[in-house]
Amino acid sequence: MKPLSPEAFQRIQDWLYSSAGILLSAQKQSLVVSRLWRRLEALGLADFDAYLAYVFGPQGAGERAEMLDRLTTNETYFFREPGHFALLKNRILPSLHGRTPRVWCAAASTGEEPYSLAMLLSDQLGTSWQLAASDICGRALEKARSGLYRMERLNLMPEDYLKRFCRRGTGSYEGMLLIDPTLRGRVRFVQHNLLDRWPEADDFDVIFLRNVLIYFDQPTRQRVLDHLCSVLRPGGWLIIGHCESLAGLSLPLQQQAPSVYRRVSEPNSERMSA
Missing domain, CATH: 3.40.50.150 (Vaccinia Virus protein VP39)
Known part of the structure:
Protein backbone atom coordinates (compact mmCIF):
# COMPACT_ATOMS: atom_id res chain seq x y z
CA MET A 1 0.00 0.00 0.00
CA LYS A 2 1.26 3.48 -0.87
CA PRO A 3 1.81 5.77 2.15
CA LEU A 4 -0.83 8.32 3.07
CA SER A 5 0.13 11.39 1.05
CA PRO A 6 0.19 14.88 2.62
CA GLU A 7 -2.58 15.92 0.25
CA ALA A 8 -4.81 13.00 1.26
CA PHE A 9 -4.17 13.62 4.93
CA GLN A 10 -5.03 17.31 4.51
CA ARG A 11 -8.27 16.34 2.83
CA ILE A 12 -9.17 14.07 5.73
CA GLN A 13 -8.24 16.82 8.21
CA ASP A 14 -10.45 19.35 6.45
CA TRP A 15 -13.38 16.97 6.20
CA LEU A 16 -13.22 15.87 9.84
CA TYR A 17 -13.11 19.49 11.00
CA SER A 18 -16.03 20.59 8.82
CA SER A 19 -18.10 17.50 9.68
CA ALA A 20 -17.45 17.13 13.41
CA GLY A 21 -15.38 20.13 14.49
CA ILE A 22 -12.46 17.83 15.39
CA LEU A 23 -8.93 19.10 14.86
CA LEU A 24 -6.63 16.35 13.62
CA SER A 25 -3.01 17.29 14.23
CA ALA A 26 -0.15 16.39 11.88
CA GLN A 27 1.04 13.86 14.47
CA LYS A 28 -2.13 11.80 13.89
CA GLN A 29 -1.22 10.50 10.43
CA SER A 30 -0.26 7.07 11.77
CA LEU A 31 -3.57 6.91 13.69
CA VAL A 32 -5.49 7.63 10.48
CA VAL A 33 -3.63 4.87 8.65
CA SER A 34 -4.12 2.35 11.47
CA ARG A 35 -7.85 3.00 11.64
CA LEU A 36 -8.62 3.11 7.91
CA TRP A 37 -6.33 0.66 6.13
CA ARG A 38 -8.70 -2.27 6.64
CA ARG A 39 -11.38 -0.30 4.80
CA LEU A 40 -9.08 -0.02 1.78
CA GLU A 41 -8.59 -3.78 1.86
CA ALA A 42 -12.32 -4.44 2.24
CA LEU A 43 -13.12 -2.22 -0.73
CA GLY A 44 -10.25 -3.52 -2.88
CA LEU A 45 -8.63 -0.10 -3.22
CA ALA A 46 -4.91 0.32 -3.83
CA ASP A 47 -4.20 3.51 -1.87
CA PHE A 48 -5.70 6.35 0.12
CA ASP A 49 -6.12 8.54 -2.95
CA ALA A 50 -8.41 5.92 -4.46
CA TYR A 51 -10.19 5.52 -1.12
CA LEU A 52 -10.91 9.24 -0.81
CA ALA A 53 -12.08 9.39 -4.41
CA TYR A 54 -14.63 6.73 -3.48
CA VAL A 55 -15.52 8.27 -0.10
CA PHE A 56 -16.25 11.68 -1.56
CA GLY A 57 -17.84 10.36 -4.72
CA PRO A 58 -21.58 9.98 -5.40
CA GLN A 59 -21.73 6.51 -3.77
CA GLY A 60 -19.65 7.36 -0.72
CA ALA A 61 -22.21 8.51 1.86
CA GLY A 62 -22.18 5.22 3.74
CA GLU A 63 -18.40 5.06 3.72
CA ARG A 64 -18.18 8.65 4.98
CA ALA A 65 -20.20 7.56 8.02
CA GLU A 66 -17.88 4.55 8.42
CA MET A 67 -14.79 6.77 8.23
CA LEU A 68 -16.21 9.17 10.81
CA ASP A 69 -16.91 6.27 13.18
CA ARG A 70 -13.35 4.99 12.82
CA LEU A 71 -11.69 8.36 13.32
CA THR A 72 -13.59 9.51 16.39
CA THR A 73 -12.01 8.55 19.69
CA ASN A 74 -14.08 6.50 22.15
CA GLU A 75 -11.82 6.07 25.19
CA THR A 76 -13.92 5.67 28.33
CA TYR A 77 -14.59 3.48 31.36
CA PHE A 78 -17.09 3.17 34.19
CA PHE A 79 -17.12 5.98 36.79
CA ARG A 80 -14.28 7.86 35.11
CA GLU A 81 -13.31 11.00 37.07
Missing part, protein backbone atom coordinates in the same frame (compact mmCIF):
# COMPACT_ATOMS: atom_id res chain seq x y z
CA PRO A 82 -15.24 9.82 40.15
CA GLY A 83 -15.37 13.24 41.81
CA HIS A 84 -18.04 14.28 39.35
CA PHE A 85 -20.27 11.39 40.39
CA ALA A 86 -19.81 12.32 44.05
CA LEU A 87 -20.78 15.90 43.17
CA LEU A 88 -23.90 14.69 41.38
CA LYS A 89 -24.90 12.57 44.37
CA ASN A 90 -24.05 14.92 47.23
CA ARG A 91 -24.69 18.38 45.82
CA ILE A 92 -26.51 18.48 42.51
CA LEU A 93 -29.36 16.05 43.16
CA PRO A 94 -30.16 17.54 46.60
CA SER A 95 -30.27 21.01 45.01
CA LEU A 96 -33.20 19.91 42.83
CA HIS A 97 -35.44 19.57 45.91
CA GLY A 98 -37.24 16.46 44.74
CA ARG A 99 -37.81 17.48 41.12
CA THR A 100 -37.27 14.68 38.61
CA PRO A 101 -33.84 15.43 37.08
CA ARG A 102 -33.31 15.51 33.35
CA VAL A 103 -29.72 14.61 32.50
CA TRP A 104 -27.87 14.64 29.17
CA CYS A 105 -24.64 12.73 28.68
CA ALA A 106 -23.52 14.57 25.54
CA ALA A 107 -20.54 12.35 24.65
CA ALA A 108 -21.81 8.87 25.43
CA SER A 109 -19.18 6.94 23.46
CA THR A 110 -19.67 3.19 24.04
CA GLY A 111 -21.97 3.71 27.03
CA GLU A 112 -19.84 3.39 30.15
CA GLU A 113 -20.46 6.98 31.24
CA PRO A 114 -24.26 7.08 30.75
CA TYR A 115 -24.66 3.70 32.44
CA SER A 116 -22.55 4.94 35.36
CA LEU A 117 -24.91 7.92 35.61
CA ALA A 118 -27.94 5.65 35.33
CA MET A 119 -26.70 3.44 38.18
CA LEU A 120 -26.18 6.41 40.47
CA LEU A 121 -29.52 7.99 39.56
CA SER A 122 -31.35 4.71 40.09
CA ASP A 123 -29.60 4.16 43.42
CA GLN A 124 -30.50 7.63 44.66
CA LEU A 125 -33.90 8.24 43.06
CA GLY A 126 -35.44 4.92 42.08
CA THR A 127 -37.23 5.56 38.80
CA SER A 128 -37.65 9.33 39.15
CA TRP A 129 -35.08 10.43 36.57
CA GLN A 130 -34.60 10.86 32.83
CA LEU A 131 -31.33 10.35 30.96
CA ALA A 132 -30.48 11.06 27.33
CA ALA A 133 -27.12 9.94 25.95
CA SER A 134 -25.73 11.02 22.60
CA ASP A 135 -22.67 10.55 20.42
CA ILE A 136 -21.69 11.28 16.84
CA CYS A 137 -20.40 7.74 16.32
CA GLY A 138 -23.07 5.26 15.26
CA ARG A 139 -20.91 2.22 15.92
CA ALA A 140 -20.16 3.40 19.46
CA LEU A 141 -23.89 3.83 20.10
CA GLU A 142 -24.60 0.30 18.87
CA LYS A 143 -22.11 -0.95 21.45
CA ALA A 144 -23.73 1.24 24.10
CA ARG A 145 -27.23 0.00 23.35
CA SER A 146 -26.09 -3.61 23.65
CA GLY A 147 -24.87 -2.97 27.22
CA LEU A 148 -22.31 -5.77 26.92
CA TYR A 149 -18.76 -5.14 28.19
CA ARG A 150 -15.62 -6.97 29.12
CA MET A 151 -14.92 -7.28 32.85
CA GLU A 152 -12.04 -4.83 32.72
CA ARG A 153 -11.31 -1.47 34.37
CA LEU A 154 -14.17 -1.86 36.85
CA ASN A 155 -12.12 -0.83 39.88
CA LEU A 156 -14.05 2.46 40.21
CA MET A 157 -17.49 0.84 40.11
CA PRO A 158 -19.04 0.38 43.58
CA GLU A 159 -19.27 -3.32 44.38
CA ASP A 160 -22.99 -3.11 45.19
CA TYR A 161 -23.64 -1.43 41.83
CA LEU A 162 -21.88 -4.31 40.10
CA LYS A 163 -24.17 -6.75 41.91
CA ARG A 164 -27.40 -4.76 41.51
CA PHE A 165 -27.11 -3.37 37.98
CA CYS A 166 -24.91 -5.85 36.09
CA ARG A 167 -25.06 -9.52 35.17
CA ARG A 168 -21.87 -11.57 34.95
CA GLY A 169 -21.44 -13.63 31.80
CA THR A 170 -21.06 -17.41 31.85
CA GLY A 171 -20.06 -19.96 29.25
CA SER A 172 -19.15 -18.24 25.97
CA TYR A 173 -19.71 -14.89 27.74
CA GLU A 174 -17.22 -15.63 30.50
CA GLY A 175 -15.33 -12.45 31.36
CA MET A 176 -18.19 -10.22 30.20
CA LEU A 177 -20.86 -8.24 31.98
CA LEU A 178 -24.29 -7.17 30.77
CA ILE A 179 -26.03 -4.07 32.05
CA ASP A 180 -29.35 -5.03 33.61
CA PRO A 181 -32.04 -4.80 30.89
CA THR A 182 -34.36 -2.68 33.06
CA LEU A 183 -31.65 -0.08 33.64
CA ARG A 184 -30.55 -0.28 30.03
CA GLY A 185 -34.06 0.49 28.89
CA ARG A 186 -34.11 3.69 30.95
CA VAL A 187 -31.28 5.30 28.93
CA ARG A 188 -32.32 7.00 25.69
CA PHE A 189 -29.48 6.84 23.14
CA VAL A 190 -29.48 9.38 20.29
CA GLN A 191 -26.99 9.88 17.46
CA HIS A 192 -26.14 13.57 17.53
CA ASN A 193 -23.46 15.90 16.18
CA LEU A 194 -22.50 18.54 18.76
CA LEU A 195 -22.09 21.07 15.95
CA ASP A 196 -25.88 20.95 15.62
CA ARG A 197 -28.57 22.03 18.05
CA TRP A 198 -30.18 19.36 20.22
CA PRO A 199 -33.17 18.26 18.10
CA GLU A 200 -35.76 18.16 20.88
CA ALA A 201 -37.37 20.74 23.15
CA ASP A 202 -35.57 19.56 26.28
CA ASP A 203 -34.66 21.58 29.34
CA PHE A 204 -31.86 19.74 31.12
CA ASP A 205 -30.88 20.02 34.78
CA VAL A 206 -27.43 18.50 34.23
CA ILE A 207 -25.24 18.10 31.14
CA PHE A 208 -22.08 16.01 31.15
CA LEU A 209 -19.71 16.97 28.32
CA ARG A 210 -16.42 15.51 29.46
CA ASN A 211 -13.14 15.12 27.58
CA VAL A 212 -14.54 16.35 24.27
CA LEU A 213 -13.73 20.06 24.16
CA ILE A 214 -10.01 19.27 23.94
CA TYR A 215 -10.60 18.15 20.33
CA PHE A 216 -12.13 21.50 19.29
CA ASP A 217 -10.66 24.90 18.50
CA GLN A 218 -12.01 28.00 20.24
CA PRO A 219 -14.72 28.95 17.69
CA THR A 220 -16.01 25.38 17.69
CA ARG A 221 -16.04 25.28 21.52
CA GLN A 222 -18.13 28.46 21.52
CA ARG A 223 -20.56 27.03 18.97
CA VAL A 224 -20.95 23.71 20.80
CA LEU A 225 -21.41 25.32 24.22
CA ASP A 226 -23.90 27.86 22.89
CA HIS A 227 -25.98 24.89 21.75
CA LEU A 228 -25.68 23.20 25.13
CA CYS A 229 -26.52 26.32 27.11
CA SER A 230 -29.67 26.81 25.02
CA VAL A 231 -31.09 23.57 26.50
CA LEU A 232 -29.61 23.91 30.01
CA ARG A 233 -32.20 25.37 32.34
CA PRO A 234 -31.31 28.43 34.46
CA GLY A 235 -29.54 27.05 37.52
CA GLY A 236 -28.64 23.87 35.64
CA TRP A 237 -25.22 22.28 35.87
CA LEU A 238 -22.57 21.71 33.17
CA ILE A 239 -19.77 19.22 33.89
CA ILE A 240 -16.68 19.13 31.65
CA GLY A 241 -13.43 17.15 31.90
CA HIS A 242 -10.81 18.01 34.51
CA CYS A 243 -8.26 18.74 31.78
CA GLU A 244 -10.59 21.16 29.96
CA SER A 245 -11.27 24.87 30.28
CA LEU A 246 -13.90 27.40 29.18
CA ALA A 247 -11.40 30.26 29.30
CA GLY A 248 -11.98 32.89 26.64
CA LEU A 249 -15.59 31.87 25.93
CA SER A 250 -18.63 34.08 26.42
CA LEU A 251 -21.28 31.95 28.10
CA PRO A 252 -24.17 32.35 30.60
CA LEU A 253 -22.27 30.24 33.14
CA GLN A 254 -20.69 30.70 36.54
CA GLN A 255 -17.88 28.42 37.65
CA GLN A 256 -18.62 26.48 40.84
CA ALA A 257 -15.43 24.41 40.99
CA PRO A 258 -12.80 23.24 38.50
CA SER A 259 -14.69 21.66 35.57
CA VAL A 260 -18.09 22.47 37.15
CA TYR A 261 -20.38 25.31 36.00
CA ARG A 262 -23.96 26.52 36.51
CA ARG A 263 -26.09 28.52 34.15
CA VAL A 264 -27.00 31.91 35.58
CA SER A 265 -30.65 32.41 36.48
CA GLU A 266 -31.15 35.22 33.98
CA PRO A 267 -29.47 34.22 30.70
CA ASN A 268 -28.77 37.83 29.64
CA SER A 269 -27.69 39.19 33.00
CA GLU A 270 -24.18 37.74 33.16
CA ARG A 271 -21.89 35.93 30.79
CA MET A 272 -18.65 34.24 31.69
CA SER A 273 -15.63 35.35 29.71
CA ALA A 274 -11.90 35.45 30.17
Whole structure:
Protein backbone atom coordinates (compact mmCIF):
# COMPACT_ATOMS: atom_id res chain seq x y z
CA MET A 1 0.00 0.00 0.00
CA LYS A 2 1.26 3.48 -0.87
CA PRO A 3 1.81 5.77 2.15
CA LEU A 4 -0.83 8.32 3.07
CA SER A 5 0.13 11.39 1.05
CA PRO A 6 0.19 14.88 2.62
CA GLU A 7 -2.58 15.92 0.25
CA ALA A 8 -4.81 13.00 1.26
CA PHE A 9 -4.17 13.62 4.93
CA GLN A 10 -5.03 17.31 4.51
CA ARG A 11 -8.27 16.34 2.83
CA ILE A 12 -9.17 14.07 5.73
CA GLN A 13 -8.24 16.82 8.21
CA ASP A 14 -10.45 19.35 6.45
CA TRP A 15 -13.38 16.97 6.20
CA LEU A 16 -13.22 15.87 9.84
CA TYR A 17 -13.11 19.49 11.00
CA SER A 18 -16.03 20.59 8.82
CA SER A 19 -18.10 17.50 9.68
CA ALA A 20 -17.45 17.13 13.41
CA GLY A 21 -15.38 20.13 14.49
CA ILE A 22 -12.46 17.83 15.39
CA LEU A 23 -8.93 19.10 14.86
CA LEU A 24 -6.63 16.35 13.62
CA SER A 25 -3.01 17.29 14.23
CA ALA A 26 -0.15 16.39 11.88
CA GLN A 27 1.04 13.86 14.47
CA LYS A 28 -2.13 11.80 13.89
CA GLN A 29 -1.22 10.50 10.43
CA SER A 30 -0.26 7.07 11.77
CA LEU A 31 -3.57 6.91 13.69
CA VAL A 32 -5.49 7.63 10.48
CA VAL A 33 -3.63 4.87 8.65
CA SER A 34 -4.12 2.35 11.47
CA ARG A 35 -7.85 3.00 11.64
CA LEU A 36 -8.62 3.11 7.91
CA TRP A 37 -6.33 0.66 6.13
CA ARG A 38 -8.70 -2.27 6.64
CA ARG A 39 -11.38 -0.30 4.80
CA LEU A 40 -9.08 -0.02 1.78
CA GLU A 41 -8.59 -3.78 1.86
CA ALA A 42 -12.32 -4.44 2.24
CA LEU A 43 -13.12 -2.22 -0.73
CA GLY A 44 -10.25 -3.52 -2.88
CA LEU A 45 -8.63 -0.10 -3.22
CA ALA A 46 -4.91 0.32 -3.83
CA ASP A 47 -4.20 3.51 -1.87
CA PHE A 48 -5.70 6.35 0.12
CA ASP A 49 -6.12 8.54 -2.95
CA ALA A 50 -8.41 5.92 -4.46
CA TYR A 51 -10.19 5.52 -1.12
CA LEU A 52 -10.91 9.24 -0.81
CA ALA A 53 -12.08 9.39 -4.41
CA TYR A 54 -14.63 6.73 -3.48
CA VAL A 55 -15.52 8.27 -0.10
CA PHE A 56 -16.25 11.68 -1.56
CA GLY A 57 -17.84 10.36 -4.72
CA PRO A 58 -21.58 9.98 -5.40
CA GLN A 59 -21.73 6.51 -3.77
CA GLY A 60 -19.65 7.36 -0.72
CA ALA A 61 -22.21 8.51 1.86
CA GLY A 62 -22.18 5.22 3.74
CA GLU A 63 -18.40 5.06 3.72
CA ARG A 64 -18.18 8.65 4.98
CA ALA A 65 -20.20 7.56 8.02
CA GLU A 66 -17.88 4.55 8.42
CA MET A 67 -14.79 6.77 8.23
CA LEU A 68 -16.21 9.17 10.81
CA ASP A 69 -16.91 6.27 13.18
CA ARG A 70 -13.35 4.99 12.82
CA LEU A 71 -11.69 8.36 13.32
CA THR A 72 -13.59 9.51 16.39
CA THR A 73 -12.01 8.55 19.69
CA ASN A 74 -14.08 6.50 22.15
CA GLU A 75 -11.82 6.07 25.19
CA THR A 76 -13.92 5.67 28.33
CA TYR A 77 -14.59 3.48 31.36
CA PHE A 78 -17.09 3.17 34.19
CA PHE A 79 -17.12 5.98 36.79
CA ARG A 80 -14.28 7.86 35.11
CA GLU A 81 -13.31 11.00 37.07
CA PRO A 82 -15.24 9.82 40.15
CA GLY A 83 -15.37 13.24 41.81
CA HIS A 84 -18.04 14.28 39.35
CA PHE A 85 -20.27 11.39 40.39
CA ALA A 86 -19.81 12.32 44.05
CA LEU A 87 -20.78 15.90 43.17
CA LEU A 88 -23.90 14.69 41.38
CA LYS A 89 -24.90 12.57 44.37
CA ASN A 90 -24.05 14.92 47.23
CA ARG A 91 -24.69 18.38 45.82
CA ILE A 92 -26.51 18.48 42.51
CA LEU A 93 -29.36 16.05 43.16
CA PRO A 94 -30.16 17.54 46.60
CA SER A 95 -30.27 21.01 45.01
CA LEU A 96 -33.20 19.91 42.83
CA HIS A 97 -35.44 19.57 45.91
CA GLY A 98 -37.24 16.46 44.74
CA ARG A 99 -37.81 17.48 41.12
CA THR A 100 -37.27 14.68 38.61
CA PRO A 101 -33.84 15.43 37.08
CA ARG A 102 -33.31 15.51 33.35
CA VAL A 103 -29.72 14.61 32.50
CA TRP A 104 -27.87 14.64 29.17
CA CYS A 105 -24.64 12.73 28.68
CA ALA A 106 -23.52 14.57 25.54
CA ALA A 107 -20.54 12.35 24.65
CA ALA A 108 -21.81 8.87 25.43
CA SER A 109 -19.18 6.94 23.46
CA THR A 110 -19.67 3.19 24.04
CA GLY A 111 -21.97 3.71 27.03
CA GLU A 112 -19.84 3.39 30.15
CA GLU A 113 -20.46 6.98 31.24
CA PRO A 114 -24.26 7.08 30.75
CA TYR A 115 -24.66 3.70 32.44
CA SER A 116 -22.55 4.94 35.36
CA LEU A 117 -24.91 7.92 35.61
CA ALA A 118 -27.94 5.65 35.33
CA MET A 119 -26.70 3.44 38.18
CA LEU A 120 -26.18 6.41 40.47
CA LEU A 121 -29.52 7.99 39.56
CA SER A 122 -31.35 4.71 40.09
CA ASP A 123 -29.60 4.16 43.42
CA GLN A 124 -30.50 7.63 44.66
CA LEU A 125 -33.90 8.24 43.06
CA GLY A 126 -35.44 4.92 42.08
CA THR A 127 -37.23 5.56 38.80
CA SER A 128 -37.65 9.33 39.15
CA TRP A 129 -35.08 10.43 36.57
CA GLN A 130 -34.60 10.86 32.83
CA LEU A 131 -31.33 10.35 30.96
CA ALA A 132 -30.48 11.06 27.33
CA ALA A 133 -27.12 9.94 25.95
CA SER A 134 -25.73 11.02 22.60
CA ASP A 135 -22.67 10.55 20.42
CA ILE A 136 -21.69 11.28 16.84
CA CYS A 137 -20.40 7.74 16.32
CA GLY A 138 -23.07 5.26 15.26
CA ARG A 139 -20.91 2.22 15.92
CA ALA A 140 -20.16 3.40 19.46
CA LEU A 141 -23.89 3.83 20.10
CA GLU A 142 -24.60 0.30 18.87
CA LYS A 143 -22.11 -0.95 21.45
CA ALA A 144 -23.73 1.24 24.10
CA ARG A 145 -27.23 0.00 23.35
CA SER A 146 -26.09 -3.61 23.65
CA GLY A 147 -24.87 -2.97 27.22
CA LEU A 148 -22.31 -5.77 26.92
CA TYR A 149 -18.76 -5.14 28.19
CA ARG A 150 -15.62 -6.97 29.12
CA MET A 151 -14.92 -7.28 32.85
CA GLU A 152 -12.04 -4.83 32.72
CA ARG A 153 -11.31 -1.47 34.37
CA LEU A 154 -14.17 -1.86 36.85
CA ASN A 155 -12.12 -0.83 39.88
CA LEU A 156 -14.05 2.46 40.21
CA MET A 157 -17.49 0.84 40.11
CA PRO A 158 -19.04 0.38 43.58
CA GLU A 159 -19.27 -3.32 44.38
CA ASP A 160 -22.99 -3.11 45.19
CA TYR A 161 -23.64 -1.43 41.83
CA LEU A 162 -21.88 -4.31 40.10
CA LYS A 163 -24.17 -6.75 41.91
CA ARG A 164 -27.40 -4.76 41.51
CA PHE A 165 -27.11 -3.37 37.98
CA CYS A 166 -24.91 -5.85 36.09
CA ARG A 167 -25.06 -9.52 35.17
CA ARG A 168 -21.87 -11.57 34.95
CA GLY A 169 -21.44 -13.63 31.80
CA THR A 170 -21.06 -17.41 31.85
CA GLY A 171 -20.06 -19.96 29.25
CA SER A 172 -19.15 -18.24 25.97
CA TYR A 173 -19.71 -14.89 27.74
CA GLU A 174 -17.22 -15.63 30.50
CA GLY A 175 -15.33 -12.45 31.36
CA MET A 176 -18.19 -10.22 30.20
CA LEU A 177 -20.86 -8.24 31.98
CA LEU A 178 -24.29 -7.17 30.77
CA ILE A 179 -26.03 -4.07 32.05
CA ASP A 180 -29.35 -5.03 33.61
CA PRO A 181 -32.04 -4.80 30.89
CA THR A 182 -34.36 -2.68 33.06
CA LEU A 183 -31.65 -0.08 33.64
CA ARG A 184 -30.55 -0.28 30.03
CA GLY A 185 -34.06 0.49 28.89
CA ARG A 186 -34.11 3.69 30.95
CA VAL A 187 -31.28 5.30 28.93
CA ARG A 188 -32.32 7.00 25.69
CA PHE A 189 -29.48 6.84 23.14
CA VAL A 190 -29.48 9.38 20.29
CA GLN A 191 -26.99 9.88 17.46
CA HIS A 192 -26.14 13.57 17.53
CA ASN A 193 -23.46 15.90 16.18
CA LEU A 194 -22.50 18.54 18.76
CA LEU A 195 -22.09 21.07 15.95
CA ASP A 196 -25.88 20.95 15.62
CA ARG A 197 -28.57 22.03 18.05
CA TRP A 198 -30.18 19.36 20.22
CA PRO A 199 -33.17 18.26 18.10
CA GLU A 200 -35.76 18.16 20.88
CA ALA A 201 -37.37 20.74 23.15
CA ASP A 202 -35.57 19.56 26.28
CA ASP A 203 -34.66 21.58 29.34
CA PHE A 204 -31.86 19.74 31.12
CA ASP A 205 -30.88 20.02 34.78
CA VAL A 206 -27.43 18.50 34.23
CA ILE A 207 -25.24 18.10 31.14
CA PHE A 208 -22.08 16.01 31.15
CA LEU A 209 -19.71 16.97 28.32
CA ARG A 210 -16.42 15.51 29.46
CA ASN A 211 -13.14 15.12 27.58
CA VAL A 212 -14.54 16.35 24.27
CA LEU A 213 -13.73 20.06 24.16
CA ILE A 214 -10.01 19.27 23.94
CA TYR A 215 -10.60 18.15 20.33
CA PHE A 216 -12.13 21.50 19.29
CA ASP A 217 -10.66 24.90 18.50
CA GLN A 218 -12.01 28.00 20.24
CA PRO A 219 -14.72 28.95 17.69
CA THR A 220 -16.01 25.38 17.69
CA ARG A 221 -16.04 25.28 21.52
CA GLN A 222 -18.13 28.46 21.52
CA ARG A 223 -20.56 27.03 18.97
CA VAL A 224 -20.95 23.71 20.80
CA LEU A 225 -21.41 25.32 24.22
CA ASP A 226 -23.90 27.86 22.89
CA HIS A 227 -25.98 24.89 21.75
CA LEU A 228 -25.68 23.20 25.13
CA CYS A 229 -26.52 26.32 27.11
CA SER A 230 -29.67 26.81 25.02
CA VAL A 231 -31.09 23.57 26.50
CA LEU A 232 -29.61 23.91 30.01
CA ARG A 233 -32.20 25.37 32.34
CA PRO A 234 -31.31 28.43 34.46
CA GLY A 235 -29.54 27.05 37.52
CA GLY A 236 -28.64 23.87 35.64
CA TRP A 237 -25.22 22.28 35.87
CA LEU A 238 -22.57 21.71 33.17
CA ILE A 239 -19.77 19.22 33.89
CA ILE A 240 -16.68 19.13 31.65
CA GLY A 241 -13.43 17.15 31.90
CA HIS A 242 -10.81 18.01 34.51
CA CYS A 243 -8.26 18.74 31.78
CA GLU A 244 -10.59 21.16 29.96
CA SER A 245 -11.27 24.87 30.28
CA LEU A 246 -13.90 27.40 29.18
CA ALA A 247 -11.40 30.26 29.30
CA GLY A 248 -11.98 32.89 26.64
CA LEU A 249 -15.59 31.87 25.93
CA SER A 250 -18.63 34.08 26.42
CA LEU A 251 -21.28 31.95 28.10
CA PRO A 252 -24.17 32.35 30.60
CA LEU A 253 -22.27 30.24 33.14
CA GLN A 254 -20.69 30.70 36.54
CA GLN A 255 -17.88 28.42 37.65
CA GLN A 256 -18.62 26.48 40.84
CA ALA A 257 -15.43 24.41 40.99
CA PRO A 258 -12.80 23.24 38.50
CA SER A 259 -14.69 21.66 35.57
CA VAL A 260 -18.09 22.47 37.15
CA TYR A 261 -20.38 25.31 36.00
CA ARG A 262 -23.96 26.52 36.51
CA ARG A 263 -26.09 28.52 34.15
CA VAL A 264 -27.00 31.91 35.58
CA SER A 265 -30.65 32.41 36.48
CA GLU A 266 -31.15 35.22 33.98
CA PRO A 267 -29.47 34.22 30.70
CA ASN A 268 -28.77 37.83 29.64
CA SER A 269 -27.69 39.19 33.00
CA GLU A 270 -24.18 37.74 33.16
CA ARG A 271 -21.89 35.93 30.79
CA MET A 272 -18.65 34.24 31.69
CA SER A 273 -15.63 35.35 29.71
CA ALA A 274 -11.90 35.45 30.17
